[in-house]
Amino acid sequence: MFVHINDRQYEARTGEQLIDIARNNHSHIGYFCGGNGICQTCYVKVFEGMELLSPISDKEKAILSDELIQEGVRVACMTTLDKLGTVKLLTTVEEVKRTFETKPLDLIPYQAKMGWASLVKLPETIAMQAQRFSDGSLSTLQLINDIAGAIGGALELIFMAVQETFGGKSRSQAFTRQYIPEPRKSDKGKADATEDEKLSYSAFHESMKLQKHVPVN
Numbered sequence: 001m002f003v004h005i006n007d008r009q010y011e012a013r014t015g016e017q018l019i020d021i022a023r024n025n026h027s028h029i030g031y032f033c034g035g036n037g038i039c040q041t042c043y044v045k046v047f048e049g050m051e052l053l054s055p056i057s058d059k060e061k062a063i064l065s066d067e068l069i070q071e072g073v074r075v076a077c078m079t080t081l082d083k084l085g086t087v088k089l090l091t092t093v094e095e096v097k098r099t100f101e102t103k104p105l106d107l108i109p110y111q112a113k114m115g116w117a118s119l120v121k122l123p124e125t126i127a128m129q130a131q132r133f134s135d136g137s138l139s140t141l142q143l144i145n146d147i148a149g150a151i152g153g154a155l156e157l158i159f160m161a162v163q164e165t166f167g168g169k170s171r172s173q174a175f176t177r178q179y180i181p182e183p184r185k186s187d188k189g190k191a192d193a194t195e196d197e198k199l200s201y202s203a204f205h206e207s208m209k210l211q212k213h214v215p216v217n
């Protein structure tokens, strides 16, 4: 099935979370808490295929105002692809970026709306998060680890974008570790990938290269 994030099409499988599809494809999306449903930076607005996604959960309802829900906003780290089809969405960070580039003054009412939406849900959100901590469904250690990972990933992308802007060659160790399978090792520990495998690794590396103007996700 296909997911269109910020007007780019990516392949995805049922069972995947929207946040993972976005991150795996370097889409412009916020994920400060590393996908733990805390930071609220991973909002997406769904334009098509809402019926293919997991039903909105009580946790999402505790975060999103009725107005945002009616507009098709979902929390990407709490939303899963449930059925085959095509889903089209825009991340809110990309929405802000586009608004800033085209109609910067519109950001004032936009931020006021989002701020108000967060404010009216604040008591419910705090209660829901406290419940998650107390029932053990949210691990403090895992949260710290995920936040550290998110910050590290963001810093690396910024570094790479700056490097590429000034004509340097970027090296993406984090992405290669994360998304590229290691070649098989022989008993003696030497890489023994076949020529086909080597070609496929190389093609994969090419496909994962960041473009010059890729947004920092």
Ligand code: FES
Pocket (backbone or CB within 6 Å): 019, 030, 031, 032, 033, 034, 035, 036, 037, 038, 039, 040, 041, 042, 075, 076, 077, 078
């Ligand atoms: S990544 Fe933080 S709320 Fe989704």
